[in-house]
Amino acid sequence: MTNLMAAIALAVLASGIDASANVPIIRVSIVPGRMDGSRGSGNVRVAIDVPGVHVDAGQPLFDFPTGDDLVVTDARGAVDIASRGAGEDRFYVATRAVDGDLRIAYRVAIRNSVATGGTTPIFPRVDGDGFSALGMAFLATPHVAGSYRLALRWDLSAMGPGATGVSSFGDGDATVPAAPVDRLRKLVMMAGRLNREPAAGGTGKFAAVWSGDPGYDLRPTMRWAQRLHGWMVDFFRTPDDPAYRVFARENGGLNAGGGVAFPNSFFQTWGRGVTGDSMRGILAHEMVHTFTANDLGRWYVEGDAVYYQVRLPWRAGMVSTDQYLRDINMTAYRYYTNLKIAAHEDEIDPAFFSNPWLNTLAYDRGALYFAQLDGMIRRKTGGKRSIDDLVRVMVRTGRDGETITDETWFALLREGIGEEAVALTKSMLAGGIVLPESDAYGPCFRRVAARLRRYELGFTVARKPAGTPVEVKGLIAGSEADKAGVRNGDMIALPLLTSDGPRRDFAATVTAQVTRDGRTFPVTWAPRGAAVDGYQWERVAGVPDSACRP
């Protein structure tokens, strides 16, 4: 889903027996005060202890995203520090050489803010009597090379009885095996008197936690996610996966509903317009990332997440065949109507957050590519092998700690399918049109040519946060907005138009508040323009549902 940051799971934690028991250990202690849910504020004290540090004067010592009352010490006592850089790039240097055990202690004053941008907020936040935070916006990260074990310790005494602390590492205090220190940046934490599904004592590896009140029961959705997670553990052949935690919290901005994925964890937000049902799709998408994400291009990372996001729930019997077909068609519709359909893969990254056509192309083209590839493998092997087999090899290779690159994938394609698959991939990356075979999604569905209407708002507006009235300019004569009564010079307050909104849902309409001559009134129209040639899939009559799912 395009509302997500690019901070996608990359390193899956090493699992099983820790052969690194004598590796040095970084200790992180988190001491939250009492949180004030009504004001959305609170304080958390943090201390980070790093053993055996040797850093010369003036060299980078640690990144420091946020905090006050900063005190840094080493074996010789207080260390004077100076900041360099600004904002997200701020880091600290020591004015003298640092030797021995380094301690970085500080306080984070949390104050909830309302986000108006297009991405999911990652700042520390208070919901109810609890708080949540993400390492990269909360923890000082020391500039030390090599691997460290990591010990997380909670002191919840000030939060009152019943408070618990949960992190990407699982429940309560945790010590995890050696890994690069960068792992701190992707650590998600939440503490307070937490709601939890399943209730504490559940035996599975999945748990969802939240401290606030979304206004509806999150439990059915989280039970659905738990069941799907268990199914994916089997599907991706990862029975010894560590804990997986969903951290749900409010997003008071206009972009509620999105989330951000990290190793073994996921921030899911609720807010305006979000329901338990609408959360399911994004939870499925993000869980696929948890298993399959590697340090590859978006065509692979997002492509396989979109390809599997409803296919796996469908195969698990957790969504209907109609829901699966609808998802296939939304992906195909947005792809074949994409103004940038022939763009080279290299164009996507620089414009990923600024150009919605290129942003959505990464998701849709990749997903259709996986479908086409799957059909190719099944044909070549008489149905014995599928794309799942190749993806499982990638998952296993990553878990074994090997570096995975695009070349790893090319080698697998060459070996498993042949040059035909390599050629398809190269063509896709260069902007060639991807066209899965008619039966690529199974015997229940067939491809049909269709005229599809491209996304077209109908006018231009200055880029402003959703909900802020802006002037309508450049109204396209005869457009749906024109026909619905929008006029140049109107002040219009649009809802947030995310890539997952009307761009993806081709049946969706837009309703906006228009102000003209001192009068404000709603206008509704379908944001669709010229029709282009494309493809959709339809159900083949006579094939029973039971014969559909592989």
Ligand SMILES: [Zn+2]
């Ligand atoms: Zn994604």
